[in-house]
Amino acid sequence: MEKQLITLKVNGELHTLAVPVFKTLLEVLREDLSLTGTKHGCELGECGACTVLVDGEPVLSCLVLPIELQGREVLTIEGLMEGGRPHPLQRAFAETGAAQCGYCTPGVLLSAKALLDRKPAPTRREIAEALSGNLCRCTGYLQILEAVERAAAQMRDVRSAATTDGR
């Protein structure tokens, strides 16, 4: 199979890879970069399990080619930890039981991060809308919604504390 050299920035690291051009980001993440935290449930863009962020926006890694991402930044679940510490969303998901089998969890977390980065205080309806492309069969979504609310509140607290400190 003919391969092509591409560069791909994932979780802040630049990778140069020789891969067939028709290999999707999902396949390259999992098979060439061993970033198996990105899951897949259909490979047709129907379940949301493979969601990653590209320049902060949720993108289905099963429907995008690495070559389409030249000069852009990919964030996967492995990159969500900050300095070896779980992101508030990850902590909130663990604490509230939002991950049961855990298979949809990475995609859900990244969709939630995209939402909170854009909208720090979303309503429950807005959270549900933002996560409506990430199917989950275990939780009935309620503990997921609760976890996002909890993380959002924590992140707002941290931010306002930081602002206060700054004065």
Add this chain to the structure above:
Amino acid sequence: MLRLPPFRYYAPRSLEEALRILSDHGSQARIVAGGTDLYPKMKRRQIEPAVLVSVRRIPELAHLAGTGREGVTLGASLTLARVLAQDELVLAYPALARAFAMVAHPPVRSMGTVGGNLCVDTRCTYYDQTFFWREALGFCLKKDGTTCPVAPGGTRCWAVSSSDGAPVMIALGARLRLVGPRGERTIAAEEFYRDDGIRYLDKEPEEILVEVLLPPQEDWKSTYWKLRRRGSVDFPVLGVAVALRMESGWCREARIVLGAVGSCPKRIREAETLLEGNRLEPDVIAAVAHVVARSVRPLKNTDFLHLYRKKMASVFTQRALRELAGASLMDEASAC
């Protein structure tokens, strides 16, 4: 893992280059933008191009300019999410915003483009399946076969126009600018669609949809109602786009366009005529809805029973008109 079949990939940086690559490869080539429609179909081997030409790097296609007052130009490669982030535009063209906001789900909206939505392949229960499945059932007219399982006696393909944007563009009176090897042309959105599940666009394979020109909104009011089973993810199986030019409670001009009930969006002129020169009174709305439902013939090749979709064409038309007449339909809106 479902994987893409091998292909060559080009990402030209200009229209000229793109046109050249397209004409070099003829029917072997396909245009790709967001990939959310094409890649699944390639993975299911419904479409097997040897060459893909991405239009994401062509500056003309990323153009975004204008206001509701003067009209808006939307580049074909803008993502739906990008369009929805334009507050002014969302306010000026509510039907368009509604339609785009209801496309699939959030990740698809941050990948899928305006052009991709308008050119989205027609869909059918018997076509949007894997190679294995289609082989098991018997291949259809649209791909690899010679008969249509929807209407086995006939010679045409009944795949369904499944764009949320298309009926709205027609209702809004949008024009589309296309550039091809023989130059460029600008056509009314309505003329872009053909009542044929296979050749569903009036577009040569080498032609590129560059941008959409939305006319000034002035005193037009518009809305879009979509039928699908779930509040997210699903394609429309009925779309009702209505745009009305109102003058102190009187409808001066009307456009009513139904999506996802046939191979192309369908403008219901008889219903428009009924509205024009009238106020949006309950009896007028009922008469219009009746004509709309009578004019569409959905077939059994999408989710929901076809007769149900026909019935809903009436209900959704009424709701769209009542909404434009000012009734609060928030409760009813939650049912679609």
Add this chain to the structure above:
Amino acid sequence: MSGFNVIGKPWPKVDALPKCTGETRYADDLHFPRMLYAKILRSPHAHARIRRIDVSRAQAVPGVHVVLTGRDLPTRFGILPVSQDEEALCVEKVRFVGDPVAAVAAVDEWTAEEALRLIEVEYEPLPALLTMEQALAESSVRIHEYGDGPNIHKLVSLEFGEVAEGFAQADYVREDIFFYAGSTHLPLEQHAAVAHYGPDGRLTLWSSTQTPHYVHRALAKVLGLPPHRIRVIAMPVGGGFGGKSDPFSHEIVVAKLALLTGRPVKITLTREEVFYVHRGRHPVLLWIKTGVRRDGTITAMHVRSFLDGGAYGSYGVATTYYTGALQTVTYKIPRYKFEGVRVFTNKPPCGPKRGHGTPQPRFALEVHLDKIAEDLGLDPIQMRRRQIVEAPSLTVNWLRISSCGLRACIDRVVEASGFREKFRRLPFGRGVGFACSAYLSGAGLPIYWNDMPHSGVQIKIDREGGVTVFCGSADIGQGSDSILAYIVAEILGILPEDVRVVTADTDLTPVDLGSYSSRVTVMAGNAAVEAAERLRRLLFRAAAERLDVPEDQLLARERRIFDQADPERGLDFAEAVQLAEARFGTLGAVGSYKPPKAPGRYKGAGVGPSPSYSYSACVAQVRVDPETGFVQVEKIWIAHDVGRAINPRLVEGQIHGSVYMGLGEALMEEHTFHSRLGVHTAPSMLDYKSPTPLEMPEVECFLIETEDPNGPFGAKEAGQGPLLPIPPAIANAVYDAIGVRIDEIPITPEKVLKGLEDKARGGSGRVGPTSIPSLTWPEPIRVEPPPEWRSSGDLT
């Protein structure tokens, strides 16, 4: 306060953070050097004879290592010893679209795919039997050669007490017919398995399975290898719901390919293949007849169920019994007759899905009771509430009820929902509905007959006080690993984070039968209690000597062992461990659990018994759009008698998930097939409709704790039972909202409109099946009810 340190608290699951950071490795995440990829060729025919298979062109593709056909794996297997009817790759016949026919191992999936296309299979199509009616009528065409009749997999007829007598005593008798459509589990993770055969002659299979022990047995049987040379490791499962509890063709195929190539081989099913592998909810047509006194007291019940089994046996014999067995564990039924039939059809095989064979009869029963209450002008809640089973007691079919919190469940949801103020009083289009249910906490009998424990736990302690628990149970997301950690931590007086859990590895862990029938908390939990208590005894003995305190005065808490009377007098946990190791040698303990012997002594008594039954009551509030027929569930109030909530947050999560799955089944999920060709019409996440977060209603949960005598710390199940009342509660609420009975699941907008239109034309508005197939039922096995029921000739 409970006096517990760990039990009853909302600890995060032990595997929660790894799952939230992408570290948890599922079967498809495994990658080995030299690994090959396998793909399976499947039948495009619903029913056909295989005339000839030519693999030569596929074999010749560069990069292809092996091509397998049925001849390479002729031994039949199946989950139940009585239905060994599956072949890893079909040998002579295919029985549904998607039946596996051949397999390829190649260097990558593209090559494997290409090779599949070059395999030539010549089929001789046979008539496809796609409905139960067809299969029962066409006795000349046989899908299988075995069973209780032509295309009849299983035929059951049981009568407990004289039902005729019971009906004669009734003031009112009502009959109804219901249909509950088939649906699938749709786990987010597609089944995957990796096999490796080492130079030491040992085979390892990593698989997304709920039942590693049964996979182990099936592999040994089909491959002809001694079991001790096979190791099965169940990886964390990305959603099971019953869909990964059979031994599967692809697991055997990938193992065989590893044997033949000497290289690791991986297979991951596509989403479409997951639909074909199925083993989901059986479509069930059910007839029910109940006799009641004027006050609603049940005098007799007769149920007939017709299960559309699909092409293979799977768990179907058990499912058939389950459609009848648990009707008796909620309300007192003094005489009961059950007839059930499972029919083979040329469709993907059905099996166990969350609730295994019980949501269908539960839907029927709870809607049927609602109708009876209305017919008699009775309060539907009161009618049920006055005849709840007692605990302890034996039901008419000999099931032992050890605890029952149903009355408390009912009271909580009725009060919280304001049911009485709303029922039959809300404006047109809005309504409330009520239903109850019960489910078992683990099957009382194993799948293959044996006298050994159902679950075993081993515990080891290292010198620094670290504890490792070994158990064969498989965590499928429900949190079973965490439950083991909580229980052991509670008993040893340490924290869950001090416990490492190693599960579901047939080489390392003692046998547990698997994650099915809601058995793990009760069975593995009891085994863990026993092992931990044995270990604690050693620690206490050593500590007692050192502290000079009587053993029975010691307490283990907060990583210390100390004198209850004088808490200052104590030792650190690690210190106690070291003393005990010095005193007794290397520390370890085992525990095991076997359910109490089931009291029933009749053929069929093996399905239904359980150490305990959980109970649920539910109120659903809906809004029905009379123009579109859309049903929107606004809120669910649900109370669940879980015996004891070992972790209330996990219990609530199980309840939410059950509500969700019940909601999907009630309103949209349905397995549908092309009527002539038997092709699944919606084998994708897009076309098979499962609810998104936008369809999920608010859910208010109430946990009722009855402290069951057979459960660890009194716990009962929570993972399946709460699904059961959801479809009937919604159906009853739809009736309350619009006066239309939809006696058929799912309740789609089309059916709602059909009912409303029928009503507008002067009809009853009922939508649902009107007849059942005619079938000659065998003479029932007549079972004498337990003594307490025998005198119930007069119930008043």
